[in-house]
Amino acid sequence: MAATPDARYAHIxxxxxxxxxxxxxxxxxxxxxxxxxxxxAVGSRDDARAAMEAADRAFRESNWAADDxxxxxxxxxxxxxxxxxxxxxxxxxxxxxxxxxxxxxxGDIAFVVRTLEYCAGLADKVEGATIPVPGPRFDYTLHEPxxxxxxxxxxxxxxxxxVRSVAPALAAGNAVVLKPASLTPLTAIAFGRLAAGAGIPxxxxxxxAGSGSEVGEALVDDPRCRSVTFTGSGDVGRxxxxxxxxxxxxxxxxxxxxxxxxxxxxxxxxxxxxGIGYGIFGNAGQMCWAASRxxxxxxxxxxxxxxxxxxxxxxKLGPGLEDGVEMGPLVSAEHLAHVLEYVDxxxxxxxxxxxxxxxxxxxxxxxxxxxxPTVVADVPPGSRAVREEIFGPVLSVSSFADVxxxxxxxxxxxxxxxxxxxxxxxxxxxxxxxxxxxxxVVVNEAPSTFPQTPFLGAKGSGLGFEQGARxxxxxxxxxxxxxxxxxxxxxx
Ligand code: TAP
Numbered sequence: 166m167a168a169t170p171d172a173r174y175a176h177i178x179x180x181x182x183x184x185x186x187x188x189x190x191x192x193x194x195x196x197x198x199x200x201x202x203x204x205x206a207v208g209s210r211d212d213a214r215a216a217m218e219a220a221d222r223a224f225r226e227s228n229w230a231a232d233d234x235x236x237x238x239x240x241x242x243x244x245x246x247x248x249x250x251x252x253x254x255x256x257x258x259x260x261x262x263x264x265x266x267x268x269x270x271x272g273d274i275a276f277v278v279r280t281l282e283y284c285a286g287l288a289d290k291v292e293g294a295t296i297p298v299p300g301p302r303f304d305y306t307l308h309e310p311x312x313x314x315x316x317x318x319x320x321x322x323x324x325x326x327x328v329r330s331v332a333p334a335l336a337a338g339n340a341v342v343l344k345p346a347s348l349t350p351l352t353a354i355a356f357g358r359l360a361a362g363a364g365i366p367x368x369x370x371x372x373x374a375g376s377g378s379e380v381g382e383a384l385v386d387d388p389r390c391r392s393v394t395f396t397g398s399g400d401v402g403r404x405x406x407x408x409x410x411x412x413x414x415x416x417x418x419x420x421x422x423x424x425x426x427x428x429x430x431x432x433x434x435x436x437x438x439x440g441i442g443y444g445i446f447g448n449a450g451q452m453c454w455a456a457s458r459x460x461x462x463x464x465x466x467x468x469x470x471x472x473x474x475x476x477x478x479x480x481k482l483g484p485g486l487e488d489g490v491e492m493g494p495l496v497s498a499e500h501l502a503h504v505l506e507y508v509d510x511x512x513x514x515x516x517x518x519x520x521x522x523x524x525x526x527x528x529x530x531x532x533x534x535x536x537x538p539t540v541v542a543d544v545p546p547g548s549r550a551v552r553e554e555i556f557g558p559v560l561s562v563s564s565f566a567d568v569x570x571x572x573x574x575x576x577x578x579x580x581x582x583x584x585x586x587x588x589x590x591x592x593x594x595x596x597x598x599x600x601x602x603x604x605x606v607v608v609n610e611a612p613s614t615f616p617q618t619p620f621l622g623a624k625g626s627g628l629g630f631e632q633g634a635r636x637x638x639x640x641x642x643x644x645x646x647x648x649x650x651x652x653x654x655x656x657x
Contacts, residue, residue, distance in 0.1 A: 180367025208375030223368025
């Protein structure tokens, strides 16, 4: 089986499981208890180099890039099938490692399967253009794979956010090297083990675990690296962008967010409250697209706040593997401390805690990284708790008097990933969606996405995009070919 807990997880390089040159492993903790349950290899610069070398060799020597796209599509389809057959084991492993409720991990794995299937369908549709030019000439464009593509993933959706870029890169014919987050490497490694049986040549899909500062940087610095897709924090993203710029390496950045959710007076309050609850307490708020700033029309403030307070106070917290659990622990004790600091900032800047605001300290959850779902009202707009990404289950609430004030407050952020709008008035929805400075807008929906819809941020939230029919193109290089047909031999 590819996904087993209580085991050692090694790197996947050139189709083989390798313990790494230093033979170093780190314990992987269950965030619900902070006890170790598995071990993962910790890679070195040499391991990163070996993975790049294996990928480069496979790209040049296997038929992966040159083959008919339909064959790559079939291999990706088989990979999707293998993952689907083990979906429950993968979901349990994801929950054990990252903490989210099993229901959410099942959704994540289903999304990964769907992404692979979707990209499988795109593999033979990477089409160029023919361009009319004067004279006896013929001009056309080709989209060729880049070579070795590097993918650096975060810990909040460990497999989903890794495969979201790996799948289109493979569909385009590249060889990939994936570095999962140090805290959550298990499902990515288990996924790498599935590749061989799916007919993906050895070395086309490599996974190296290890720290960002060592393995991540070594992958980006490697001269064979032809593109970088990074999902994570803004500071690291900008550092990678500087390095990539030095060698003209194209890159995609999916960074943080501080999403506004705007509730207009005609909104369906019940649905809005549920959507707001999911948008900030789903995945314990550890979502780049978390709708973490609630902006509510002043006429609805009291009833909406009461509904959201009831949702926050009523959520069942516990280990993600337990039945009926609605919110799991935060990913690590360090991250819990980081989120609690922001709760303190919100409080000391004058915010009123409406729900939660503290970690759970009674048994049996005291050993885990559990934070009560938190709602804070009236934090001043200049507070760090409103301006910076908290990446936890903490919702700030403020009110507005008219549309212009709502849009101004929503756009008053360095980020621009996802914004949510609740209204039954189409003209308001359309007009506000146009004015919001964000890569994605959902109307009368909790944050939602599909493999076929683009995922992208504006302003400090990112560069480039993922998902959708154009995603495969991002992993290709355009080539223009101009042929003068006057010189061609005439038949006979
Ligand atoms: P980061 O600390 O930025 O880590 C992300 C990945 O980058 C990890 O694999 C990390 O490795 C690696 N890394 C760290 N330093 C590096 C370096 N110098 N060079 C190369 N790689 C390096 O983020 P995180 O804490 O895992 O995730 C939280 C952040 O990600 C939040 O800001 C969140 O908004 C953002 N995020 C954004 C999105 C989208 S789609 N926009 C989705 C999810 C998360 P280690 O694990 O070893 O540190």
